[in-house]
Each structure stands twice: as C-alpha cells, then as structure tokens.
Amino acid sequence: MKKEKKIKKKHYNNLSTGLINITHHGYAFVHIDEFQNDIFIPKNKTNRALKGDLVKIRFYCNRKGIKMKGEVLEIIKRKTKKFIGVLKLNVRYNDKYGIVSNNNIHVDILVPIQKLKKYHNNDKVLVQIVSWPKKFQNPLGKIVKVFGVSGEYKTEIFSLLEEYGISYEFSKKMENEAKQIFSKSILDINFRKDMRNVNTFTIDPLDAKDFDDALSIRKLNDDTWEIGVHISDVSYYIKEGSLLDQEAYLRATSIYFVGKVIPMLPKILSNDLCSLQPKKDKLSFSYIFHMNSQGKILKNWFGKTIIRSNRKFTYDEVQYIIEQKKGDYYEDIYTLFLFSKILIQNRLKNGSIYLDKMEVKFDLDQKNNPISLHLEKNNDAHRLIEEFMLLTNRKISEFVSLNFNEKPSNKLYIYRVHEKPDFQKIFFLKKIIEPLGYFLDLKNLKTSINHLLKEIKGKPEQNMIENLILRTMSKAKYSTKNIGHYGLSFIYYTHFTSPIRRYSDIIAHRLLYHYLTNNKEYKLNTTDFYEKQSLHCSSKERLAIDVERTFLKYIQVKYIKKFIGEEFYGVITGFTDWSVYIDLLLFQTEGMIRLRDIKEDSYVLNSNSYSIIGKKKRKVYRLGDKIKVKLIDVNIEKKQIGLHWMNNV
Structure with a gap:
C-alpha cells in the first residue's frame, strides 16, 4: 500500500489540457495528443464540466503507464452555454x-x-x-x-437548424437586394449563343422548384447530334462580394428536408429568376458538344447562352417515355437515353464504382405527418440526367486543367476530389462479408466492389453491405489541389451543374468565365483564398448531410410509431457489448435490442465484434443475418426504435 501511494504521488503532478467527452453515465475521457489512450475521469471528478468543454486536468498513470486516471481542475472554455x-x-x-x-x-x-x-x-x-x-x-x-x-414537424426542423447554427431567414436588406436583381433583370443577349430555337427541356423530381439544368438536342446529320447541357447562369446575377454573395457563401448549400427546403438563395432567385422554367427566356452557362452514334465526342464548346425550355418533365414522365417508346419529345429523349447508356458503360470500363442505393421517400399529410413510405431507386430517367451532369463536370475541369496538347495548364480551379479508401476499412469490410459468402479482391478493388454490388442486389443484406461500402470510402470534398476522383475514376472533376443550390459551383462558374474571356472585371484571387473557400464548402456540405439525416431519422421514427406491436424481418447491422442493431427491411431504418433482453439464450459479444454467441446452445448470430423482431417502443425525441427479439432458433 505504501509503495502504491508513493507511485500515485509521484505521477499525480502531470498537468495537461484537452477536450472532455462525458458519457451519459457521468464518467468521462480526455484525449491528450502525446498518449495513445485517453485519460479516464471518474464521475465525481468531472468538476461541473460538460461534453466538449476545454478543461485543465491533473492525471497519473499506473506503473505500466497504461491505465491513466485524472480529475478536472478547471474549465478553460465551455464548448457552449x-x-x-x-x-x-x-x-x-x-x-x-x-x-x-x-x-x-x-x-x-x-x-x-x-x-x-x-x-x-x-x-x-x-x-x-x-x-x-x-x-x-x-x-x-x-x-x-x-x-x-x-415531436412536431416545425419544432423539429427549427430546433435542428438552431442546433447546427444554420441560417434559415434572409434579412430585409438581402431580400431587397434580391428584388432589385429581379426587377433589373434585362436579358443580356449580345454576347450569348442563342439556343432558343433548339428543343430543350428540364427533367426533375415532381416537387422541384429550382431547375438548375436543362438538356437540348438536335440532329445535325445521319451520324451526328448536337447536345447542350445548360446550367443556370447564377454568377451573372450574384456579383462577388455583394450582400447576397456573402450570405450564399456562408450557407454554401441548400438543405433538403422531407417536405421543406432551406435555400441558399432567396426564393425570388432560386425558384424564379435563376430557375430554368419552361416557356421563358433564361440565361445559362452551357457545355455544347457534337456526338456520333458510337457516343464519341467530336467537338466541345463552353460559353454563355440564352435558352427557352420547351417543357419541364418529371423523372416519372421521362421513365414512362423510355419504357413505352412514345410521348412528347420521344425521339430526343430516347436518343439521350441511348447516349447515357454508352456513357455509363465507358465510365464502368474506366473503373468507376457503381453504387445505386435505394432512397427512403415519405408522403406527408397537410399537417406534415408521414402517412406513407416508399423506397425509390434510380431509374433510367435519373441515370440519363446523372450521366450528362457527370460528363459536363468532367469536361469543364479537363478544359481548364489541360492545354490543347493535353499537357497540364496549371490554371487555378476548384475540383471535386475523392481519395482512395482506407485499407483498414476495406479489410474490415472483407472480414464481415466473407461469412456471408461474398469475396473482395483487394488487388482489383473497384471491379470487385462492382461485382459485389451486383451480387447483393435483392438480398436481405443489400442495404447493410451498401452502407458498409459507403463507410469504407473517403468523403469527397472540394480543393484547389487536384488528386482526382477515386470513386468515379476521373482524373479531373468539378461541380458546375448546380449553382442555385451549391456555392462551390458558383466559384467554378466564375473561374471558367475568367479563363474563357480573360475577363478583366474578374480578377483571380490567391490560391489560399480559393482553398479556404473549398474547405468551407466541404465543411458546410458535411453539416447539411448530417442535419438532413437527423431529420430523416425523426420522420422515420415518427412514421414507424404506428406499427408498435407488429412483427417484422430485419438484418443485423451491428453489435456492442450490450446491444444488437437491426435494420428493419421494410423501413430501411435501424432499431436496437439489448442483449440481456434476448430470452432464447444468454448472448455475449465475440471478441472480433462481428458476431454474438449463446452461452448454452452456442448459436452464433453474425452481421447480415436475417431475424424476426417485434416493434415494442419508439422514442421520437431520442430518435430511437426499441425491438423485441422473437425466438429465432
């Protein structure tokens, strides 16, 4: 005992600072860079600190230097009050x-x-x-x-926006600036290519109001078509440094909730002036190219245009035209569809990963309560638009980045980049899918992932494995430093096609216009300036994804509440020391069962964390196993779903 006291005394004068992470049980951990393990803070030693606070701690370690324990001496800075x-x-x-x-x-x-x-x-x-x-x-x-x-719709949206620090109203000054832009909008057609006499249309979701992009097509001869991808010329209206530009930069992206949009720009611009509505003359920034029947691009042109969309289509309407081979603009739409198939094939040959995930969609009643759910997957109409947008983003970044001799131009640009996946995450994926009968070839990873995605289609474990694949991938981001896009297998890639809802695209528009015209009005800023903007856009994009997912989980949980007491099939998606997570197949959302509540046996977590095993019967349940559960509890505030394990033996 005397010896232990001496050790404690000797080592208890270690002082440091760090961010504290306090569990719901009250004990905490503080991470200090020089140590591999976090410092453990007992419940009675947190000294009124709260999660995320910057704290000063005193700590000691045992003789082996492994287990470190400490106490909070002072709160240097509260994360928030x-x-x-x-x-x-x-x-x-x-x-x-x-x-x-x-x-x-x-x-x-x-x-x-x-x-x-x-x-x-x-x-x-x-x-x-x-x-x-x-x-x-x-x-x-x-x-x-x-x-x-x-638990009410408006309450959850506005509390979430507050929690994430997201602006959702425009000041009177900003609204006035938007009105001035709208009232002074004289169409400047002197230097624009006039495309108003070419068949042009938009294809969007049924509830879309901000039409960023339109497609045009005309046949030039037996083997050549002129195709135009026309993107709203937002940067013509939003001048750099203006009040609206500053606000658009701060927001960096529109946010799409179920049933509501928080736009990046005021609605008078996003839904009206900048939106490529049908039967109206609209200003656009276009990529126009000639393509032969084999899908080869013969000629490229980039520049400002004026267009007049003949018609707005929904995805469902275009899908019907493709399937039935009849309807408005059938020949134009079907030709674009055939070209999109060639673009997909070329992309896959080049090593692009083809992840085609189902999306959960809800119908809301007049009070914004979810009344029905359907799983929506990309159809030919979605893929048609997607492929032409991918092509445009790629061709524009190539145009800026390469000289006519295909050598790098070293021009400054904003790229959409995607790093290679982390090998440890890939190895983790491989270990999980092998017991389910799937294989991953680490030497030909992209081909192997595409093969795996084909194999799991329609299987109960499809959603779980698709999510695991997504988690192995790095997050795409914006940067002035081009490293290519791993997932798409593009050497050069940018975001250009959605300037109404993404600020990154406005940056891409301004830079491209500068290079096309040597525009003296728009002076290039420093690389550091654009890199800072890129980091900001990436950060805001991740924030938007988080807030959208959190709200979707609220809608899912609220919807599922009406099914309490009913039984469903699910797939095991995760384990902890005390619980099992289940993906409910019908709803594509996760619920939880505590291990101690499984009555058929006493289950413990295997050391590899990929399975649980019963102590008596030695029955093993693995990730991906299909089981039957009963829905017993729903907590809307915590967005949690409680399940009961039916006897699955």
Whole structure:
C-alpha cells in the first residue's frame, strides 16, 4: 500500500489540457495528443464540466503507464452555454425547478418554476446555463427560445437548424437586394449563343422548384447530334462580394428536408429568376458538344447562352417515355437515353464504382405527418440526367486543367476530389462479408466492389453491405489541389451543374468565365483564398448531410410509431457489448435490442465484434443475418426504435 501511494504521488503532478467527452453515465475521457489512450475521469471528478468543454486536468498513470486516471481542475472554455432540450414540468426538482432534458449532455438543466409560467410541459426549448453553484449537482439555466411542442414537424426542423447554427431567414436588406436583381433583370443577349430555337427541356423530381439544368438536342446529320447541357447562369446575377454573395457563401448549400427546403438563395432567385422554367427566356452557362452514334465526342464548346425550355418533365414522365417508346419529345429523349447508356458503360470500363442505393421517400399529410413510405431507386430517367451532369463536370475541369496538347495548364480551379479508401476499412469490410459468402479482391478493388454490388442486389443484406461500402470510402470534398476522383475514376472533376443550390459551383462558374474571356472585371484571387473557400464548402456540405439525416431519422421514427406491436424481418447491422442493431427491411431504418433482453439464450459479444454467441446452445448470430423482431417502443425525441427479439432458433 505504501509503495502504491508513493507511485500515485509521484505521477499525480502531470498537468495537461484537452477536450472532455462525458458519457451519459457521468464518467468521462480526455484525449491528450502525446498518449495513445485517453485519460479516464471518474464521475465525481468531472468538476461541473460538460461534453466538449476545454478543461485543465491533473492525471497519473499506473506503473505500466497504461491505465491513466485524472480529475478536472478547471474549465478553460465551455464548448457552449446554450442547449436544446425538452422542458419537463411534470418532473420537478425540489418543487422549485422545472427540468430541461438534453440528449447531448449528461445532466439536466434546472429552471426556476416562477420563470416557467408561460411555458408548457414537453415544449422544446433553447436554454442557456446561467450558473452552476458548487452545492448543486445540476446547472441552473434560463429559457431563451421556444420552438413548440417536442415531436412536431416545425419544432423539429427549427430546433435542428438552431442546433447546427444554420441560417434559415434572409434579412430585409438581402431580400431587397434580391428584388432589385429581379426587377433589373434585362436579358443580356449580345454576347450569348442563342439556343432558343433548339428543343430543350428540364427533367426533375415532381416537387422541384429550382431547375438548375436543362438538356437540348438536335440532329445535325445521319451520324451526328448536337447536345447542350445548360446550367443556370447564377454568377451573372450574384456579383462577388455583394450582400447576397456573402450570405450564399456562408450557407454554401441548400438543405433538403422531407417536405421543406432551406435555400441558399432567396426564393425570388432560386425558384424564379435563376430557375430554368419552361416557356421563358433564361440565361445559362452551357457545355455544347457534337456526338456520333458510337457516343464519341467530336467537338466541345463552353460559353454563355440564352435558352427557352420547351417543357419541364418529371423523372416519372421521362421513365414512362423510355419504357413505352412514345410521348412528347420521344425521339430526343430516347436518343439521350441511348447516349447515357454508352456513357455509363465507358465510365464502368474506366473503373468507376457503381453504387445505386435505394432512397427512403415519405408522403406527408397537410399537417406534415408521414402517412406513407416508399423506397425509390434510380431509374433510367435519373441515370440519363446523372450521366450528362457527370460528363459536363468532367469536361469543364479537363478544359481548364489541360492545354490543347493535353499537357497540364496549371490554371487555378476548384475540383471535386475523392481519395482512395482506407485499407483498414476495406479489410474490415472483407472480414464481415466473407461469412456471408461474398469475396473482395483487394488487388482489383473497384471491379470487385462492382461485382459485389451486383451480387447483393435483392438480398436481405443489400442495404447493410451498401452502407458498409459507403463507410469504407473517403468523403469527397472540394480543393484547389487536384488528386482526382477515386470513386468515379476521373482524373479531373468539378461541380458546375448546380449553382442555385451549391456555392462551390458558383466559384467554378466564375473561374471558367475568367479563363474563357480573360475577363478583366474578374480578377483571380490567391490560391489560399480559393482553398479556404473549398474547405468551407466541404465543411458546410458535411453539416447539411448530417442535419438532413437527423431529420430523416425523426420522420422515420415518427412514421414507424404506428406499427408498435407488429412483427417484422430485419438484418443485423451491428453489435456492442450490450446491444444488437437491426435494420428493419421494410423501413430501411435501424432499431436496437439489448442483449440481456434476448430470452432464447444468454448472448455475449465475440471478441472480433462481428458476431454474438449463446452461452448454452452456442448459436452464433453474425452481421447480415436475417431475424424476426417485434416493434415494442419508439422514442421520437431520442430518435430511437426499441425491438423485441422473437425466438429465432
């Protein structure tokens, strides 16, 4: 004992700072760069710190230097003092305080009862921590904003936007600037190629209002067609440095919720002036090329145009025309469809990964409650548009990046880049799919992944394996440093085709226009400037994906609530020491079962984490196994689905 005390004393003077991660149970971990393992902080030593705070700690390690333990001495900087939670007036603390419960921190926030007269039980609120007296186990706070009743559509959208720090309103100044642009919009056609007499149309989802892109086609002779990909000329209207430009840059992307869009630009621009609506003259930035019947591009042209879309199509309408071989503009649409098939074949031959995931779509009633669900997969109409947009993005980046002799031009541009996948993640994928009877050839990875994607089509484990493949892949991002796009197998690639909803595309438009015209009005900035913009666009894109997924999970959980008590088939997608995660096949969403609640045996996690094994009967369940479950509980606030394990032996 004496020896141990000496060791503790000797090593307890180690001081450091780091970000604290506190579990829901109250104990915590602090990561310090020089150590492989995090410092463990016991529940009674967190000293009123909250998850994400920058803290000063004192720590010691045992003789082997492996297990390190510490205590929080000081909170250097709070990550935030504001939290979104649900007000509970039916659960009181000492009859003096109402409780605001938050999923992200380990303690409830107390608000004095006398300050809660105008609020209601189950309100979703923004609460600010005012103080945390030493004698209190919980911080004290005040309510700053009310979003509405927890679980309601509007409440969940606006609380999410607040939580992620996303702007959803435009100031009066910005709206006025948008109105001025709209009222002064005289079509500048002097230097534009006039394409108004060519058959042109848009193809979009049924509920789309912002039409970024249109296609035109005309036959030049027996073996040559002129095809135009026309993209809304947003950069003509949004001048760099203007108030709207600054706001568009801050947002960097439109956000698409189920039933609602938070646009990057005011609606008068995104849904009207810039949108390529039918029967109206519209300004566009176009890629026009000649293509022969073998799908070979004979000639390229890039520049500003004026177009007049003949008609707006939905994907379903175009799919019907392709399948039935009749309808409006049938010959034009079918020719584009045949060319898109050639483009796909060429892309796959070149090593492109062909991941064609199902999307969960919901129909909402008038109160925005989900009433039905369907799984939507890309059809020929989707692929037609996708291939021509991919081609345009590739050809534009090649045009900027290469001289006529195919040697690098070293011109500054914004690229969409995608790194090679992490080998450890690929190896993890290989280990998981092998017990299910699938194989991955690490030497010919892309070909092998495409073969795997074909093999799993229609199988119960399809969604799980597709998600695993996605997780092995690096995240695509924007950069001025071109490293190519691994997933698409393109050496040069950019984003040019959606400037109404992506700021990265506006940057790409401005740079291309500068190179096409040697435009003296638009001076190139430094590489560092564009790299900073690229990083910002990448960061905002990831944020938008996170917030969209979180809201989709809320809709899924709300929808599934009506099926409590019913039985469904699911696929095992993950394990922890205490739980099993199940992908419900009918809903394409994940639920959870605690290991201790499985009655058929006592199951424990295998050391490799890919399976569980029963102690008595030695039955093994692996990732990808199909099982039967009953839906027993739904928590909309936590977005969790509780399941009961039916006897699967």
